Amino acid sequence: MVGALQYLTLTRPDIAYAVNVVSQFMYAPRTTHLHSVKHIFRYLQGTINHGIxxxxxxxxxxxxxxxxxxxxxxxxxxxxxxxxxxxxxxxxxxxxxxxxxxxxxxxxxxxxxxxxxx
Known part of the structure; x- marks a missing residue:
């Protein structure tokens, strides 16, 4: 999921910081990191018309x-x-x-x- 979000940051720089922070913890992800990723997906769902x-x-x-x-x-x-x-x-x-x-x-x-x- 985080890999897909990293590709999406090319056209959605508004999520770049959040994706960067979450990706730093992928060597040992925890439940809180999964919740953060889900939160990013919920944000994207509500801002579908945003982007470059x-x-x-x-x-x-x-x-x-x-x-x-x-x-x-x-x-x-x-x-x-x-x-x-x-x-x-x-x-x-x-x-x-x-x-x-x-x-x-x-x-x-x-x-x-x-x-x-x-």
Missing amino acids: FLKASSPVAIMVAYSDADWACCPDSRRSTTGFVVFLGDNLISWRANKQPTVSRSSTKADGDCLHCC
Whole structure:
């Protein structure tokens, strides 16, 4: 069921976070995870007309991209996450979110108020 939901996130980015969280526990699923998956399916049943739709816009479409990164922001694993979205006009055409594969721990301490890179 979770594998099917992962494919569905290509056209339903509104469920991407919930599916990502549930899929992290598939190595040892529990009853609460099954309840979460069923809740996602009930949400999908009530929002059948939602999803990524491409609509016609002006002849000159402008491509815009946004990105963001957070260091150690995941409250569960303390891993960093990064992500981006790309729009062509008003249409979302690409997006991605990554969690860092390992936790970084730095023992470096900065002297002074700020660091400058050249």
